[in-house]
Amino acid sequence: MASRRTLLRTVVAGAAATLTLTALVACSSNDAAQATDAEAITVSDQWVKAADTGMTAAFGVLHNSSDREIRVTSAHTDDARSTEMHEVVDNGTGGTVMRQKDGGFVVPAKGSMTMVPGGEHLMLMGIPKPITTGQKVAFTLRFADGSTAEFDALARDFDGNQENYNPGEPEHSGSHQ
Numbered sequence: 001m002a003s004r005r006t007l008l009r010t011v012v013a014g015a016a017a018t019l020t021l022t023a024l025v026a027c028s029s030n031d032a033a034q035a036t037d038a039e040a041i042t043v044s045d046q047w048v049k050a051a052d053t054g055m056t057a058a059f060g061v062l063h064n065s066s067d068r069e070i071r072v073t074s075a076h077t078d079d080a081r082s083t084e085m086h087e088v089v090d091n092g093t094g095g096t097v098m099r100q101k102d103g104g105f106v107v108p109a110k111g112s113m114t115m116v117p118g119g120e121h122l123m124l125m126g127i128p129k130p131i132t133t134g135q136k137v138a139f140t141l142r143f144a145d146g147s148t149a150e151f152d153a154l155a156r157d158f159d160g161n162q163e164n165y166n167p168g169e170p171e172h173s174g175s176h177q
């Protein structure tokens with residue numbers, strides 16, 4: 001009798017374990033069906049500030065169609081020596097300073113993130129050759145899940161707030177103004 005009861009208990013425990021496992025599998029297959037970060041992101045209104053030398057910046061709007069927050073972990077273009085994600089913050093003495101955005105850009109769930117002059121932007125650190133008006137510049141964004149999205153941005157002339165893009169670079173501000 002004792003052994004039969006033990007057996008029964010084992011079967012019940014086994015059934016519970018199977019149920020749990022099924023729930024887990026269902027959950028993870030749901031995740032697999034979810035769009036990648038790159039699939040959930042679309043880019044609009046993108047453009048690059050034309051520049052002859054030194055640094056320049058790219059702007060646009062990232063839209064997130066998913067119901068989760070999406071993080072951009074790096075950006076790249078072949079047309080700059082390196083590309084950084086920058087934000088513009090108060091410098092404490094009435095002006096602004098730009099700096100690398102800690103942790104990268106975040107696009108809120110079902111929302112968008114706007115890169116504009118004077119705000120967050122993609123910083124092209126050192127362009128090997130001039131970027132001229134009408135030129136197409138190809139970018140790649142990498143997201144937290146490892147997926148990547150590519151987009152082209154057209155270069156245009158932009159005169160406003162140019163000095164904001166060289167605040168910490170006295171060797172540039174002299175020769176450019």
Ligand SMILES: [Cu+2]
Pocket residue numbers: 057086087098099121122123165
């Ligand atoms: Cu910048």
